[in-house]
Amino acid sequence: MPRVVSIYLPDLAIERIRRTDGAGELSAERPLVVVAKSGSKRWIAAADRKAREAGIHVNMPAAKAQAIMQGLQMVEADARADAAALERLTLWALTQYSPIVAVDPPDGIVMDTEGADHLQGGEDLMLSGIINRFHARGLTARVAIADSWGGAHALARVSKRVTVVVPRGETPRFVERLPVASLRLPPEIVAGLRTLGFQTIGELSATPRAPLTLRFGPEIGRRLDQLYGRMPEPIEPIRSMDIIEVSRAFAEPIGAPETIAKYVSRLVVKLCEALEKKGLGVRRTDLIVHKVDNTMQAIRTGTAKPAGDVAWLTKLFKDRIEKIEPGFGIEKLALVAVMSEPLAETQRVSSLIEEEVVDIAPLIDVIGNRGQRIYRITPVASDVPERSVQRVSAVAAETGMSWTLHWPRPVRLLTRPELIEVIALLPDHPPVSITWRGKRRRVKRADGPERIFGEWWTRDAEFDAVRDYFVVEDDSGERFWIFRSGDGVDTATGSHKWYLHGIFA
Template identity: 35%
Template sequence: MTAVSFSETQPPATRAEAQADPARTLLRVQAERRILAIALPSLPTDRISRARAGHWWRSAGHPEPGPLACAENIKGAMRLSALNRAACARGLRPGQGVAEARAICPDLDVVPADPAADARLLEALADWGDRYTPLVGCDGPDGLFLDISGCAHLFGGERALLADCMARLFHLGFEASAAIAPNPALAWALARHHPGRIATPADIAKIMPGLPVAALRLPSEVSAALSRLGLKRVGDLVDAPRAPLTRRFGRELLGRIDRMKGLDSEPISPRRPVADIMSERRLGEPVSDIDAIGELVGRLAANLKETLAERGAGVRRAELRLFRVDGAVRRIEVGTARPLRDPARLCRLFAERLASIGEDFDAGFGFEMIRLSVPVFETLSDAQADFDGRGTDKAGFHDLADRLAARLGPARVLQPIPRDSHIPERAMTHLPLTSRKGPTCAVPLAPASAAARPLRLLSRPEPVTAVAAVPEGPPVIFSWRNARHRVGRAEGPERIAAEWWSEGEDALTRDYYRVEDEAGRRYWLFREGLYEREPGTPRWFLHGLFV
């Protein structure tokens, strides 16, 4: 998976002004950036509760589970790594030994930790967060960052967006807290220490002094050292001399403070590239019928056509995201052999892809939002059609190839691409026809005489036993795969020298022959090595079959 990092940068002059007057400059520099931070402190135990009582256990009115904890081997002992609310209420804490915890809470339910399952669940929640913004990044093992700059008005404002997010997470069975701030550092701190807060750049100077030192996300040993010195609030550090703090605790401490102030930018890395062109529709009622989904895809594709035409571009890869009511997200991709912007053709490709999924297409309780995006597009110039209004035969071929790739998968429809090698088995490679990679050199796809090469070329030459009338002559009899063949006609040799620059100076020369046995079957054989001129005894191989 590819990630795109984005961040705000400040020129040196702006940074100097910010240090002189932070409140004034922060409002000007980062007024447009809005970050929603979501904290999921009980993600491992919520995963277990959802598996036992269902994804909707909170909204369905199920009682809160008893004390539940996850344990893993930490420093040679089984210790608690995650707790639910009931376990915390009994006085248990992360890092506590399992034996000690059970002595305090005899009815504690201890489950082995599964970090891989927790990571998969967090990734699924990040997909779920795409409904608000495509700029979603994971924040450690228990949090998410959403860059909602410029999109909060689509949900009725930041307060309404925050309320909708928290309500949905509650109904999905998660214990979560969230906050919105001008930068990720402050949003992270507010989500965990002042949940529900919406901070503006002007609020930074008021909020920071009251936050605990733990809000700076410092290493535990640094936080403990600061606490021993009586520095328990961020306000105790903001006005302190910077040079002594740097000598005592390193540059990371001041870097964390500057990020929370907004003097240093903190990038968020979305998990997937953000498409430049997209169209989405939020549905009043969930849909689950494939035909209805196909109709909606056609409407979204029609919306994209105008944008593509303005850019003079066509789709090379399109992605359809279907957001289910229960929070699951289904992604479906199609590719094209050449750029296109015809909504009908794009709709047919997705119809083929949906048909190939068949019974595996699980709509659950239905989809409440559909998004069609174009992550990859290329220049597409307008072309004159035939007098009868039809395209060329080549256009029909590409349309067929696209539909086959959508139905069978892109790895099943391949195209030969020449490579910089004259050795037959290395002269070509095969890539999906919908791939953006083209030929790597100017070598033609076929040799000057197409009849000189077999239609079927073995991936690796297979050894055969052959007898020739003279040492340097063609074979008269050869055995391949336990079958004996007597040669009726032979043509050759075609000599192919070794690639000494890659295989070494001792690489052997090949003499290829086109032979036909008495039954009329034609083969492509070669003798590797030259008598008395190259080391070793020459050997025979079969490399291809003519049809």
């Protein structure tokens, strides 16, 4: 059963215009709308949050919107620019999340993530990660995952939640109360259904199909079948001009594992030859399996660094061929180099001696393709503990930086400091006792304070910020790293609340 993710970008046009306003002609304080036109008719195609709060909505006449709000910023719609921005985002999603990703115009992205979500830590983490990464780009997004394209598309656009995860097999229960307009039907059919009294998808699906088909044609039945998964709706993956792809079509469908492995090996050879001509090595490769029942399955492999070795890439795919479900047969195999980078040439330092080169990249590739995320911690020039480390690729080059600390640091730093209750004499005395997660601990030994100042050059709010850190040991010998927010005297330096930030071995 496929698992389809629909990403809805409701404010794509507005946010694209804001991002491309390099000259600063648009005011961030004034509401902004996008105006579409056809002949002499002009209407609102998109509106930002401030405009919507003032009562302006999509499809409102532009003259009426101007009458409602003075000083309204109006920008002409550019469908080509919006489509190009959506295509760029879709190509980026192709490299990050799934081998099967396509544009869902005019404001969405659709992808089949069956078998790919484990690389992101599961469906819940994958969807929250999508939201966070789009928000980091300054884009508003809502995401839903269901068993069908139609179900995910409808839930992403109708639900008020940022993420919606529909358990396997429960799509009918989630969509039965959605409006008929979410079925991706033409506007005239939706208007006709509403005239007849149909409001929800559940009401429509419970009605005999023959009278509806006689009046409206087969489109309603097709969309319902796609929504409930009774009819496949293949997603044609997007491809950029510079992506290298090799394929093999079969006159007779294949299905035996050894036959699939044989042709995958031949495709790997052809792909490596094409990459070699361009001096590239592959970082992320997708095997797309086209089946005779008009469905697709995809297998993605990745490498820690650019690779062009036929034997190694063949092994990575052969280890996962058992996951292919040929069904009634496979009519085409395609191998796509989704991410490729220049292949660095290595030169031996000396030909007089045999040098043992230890390369852990193959081990990282094997573990990574099993769904485990491998990374390395590297120092960052910052006194603030949570900013002094960052995750980098396991095979990334050394940055040349190191931690220069005069005070001990815990082996485990909490994701975020946890509030604790403390009995201590201000301003500089260590705590007498701490209460963390409901357990009171008497402090036997303590060392500190170590004062850490805020980084005022990164955030104005940290100009006066101060933390005083203590290393404390309780009766049982456990040692903790705690701090007080503020200097203990001036409330402008912090709230004077206490937090536990790390645990020593």
